[in-house]
Amino acid sequence: METSTSLTPKGMVRYKKLLEAAGEVFLEEGFEKAGMNQIIQRSGGSLSTVYKIFGNKEGLFAAVLEYKMALIFEGIEQKIALGEEDLSGFLMAVGSEFLDLVSTQDAVLFHRLIISEGHRDNGKLGKLFLDHAGDKIATLITLRLDAAKAQGKIRVQDTNLASHQFLHALKDPFLFRRVLGVEIDISPEAKARALTQLVGIFCKGL
16 A cells, blocks of 8 residues: 555645545445445545555545544644643643534544444454544643653552543543434533533542
8 A cells, every 4th residue: 555655745635635535425424335436436536546545445444534633633732832731721721622622523423433333343443443533632641641740740540541531521421422412512611611620620639
């Protein structure tokens, strides 16, 4: 397979257009029903090029996840100055960005897709999703917790576990019920209230 780094600037534009189109089709049709020809019709290009770059549909799905998460992570990283906030301020900043992310309709659709299709091929699709969508933001928090722990500011045994616990506690009220089709309040006020309360509880526990 080719990699995106070997593409020309014009090829990179087509590559990104293909990933955007593939993401739309996967969300609309699900992984199993999504057709490579559908994706090509929407993005342009040729089927042989897609297979040359991605290998198969699973490889394309993994590339879509990686592409989407790279965009998200870059945006979060740019908005948060790691050295300028105290821990609670840092968690408020990263938590706000994270809540905005999981409140989107795409986030709901991606989780529905993984719930329905993630078990296929011995859970390979589910693992791809977790590898690309679950760990990057948690890693950002873990690094900050490690620094605070090294300075003696917090006492926690497993910083990586604590990071995942924070993110799960934050997203579940705003994501899981919507994945099931339940309408909930996702207004800025509701998200700010939930985030402020969780950061207060979390920091006192640490």
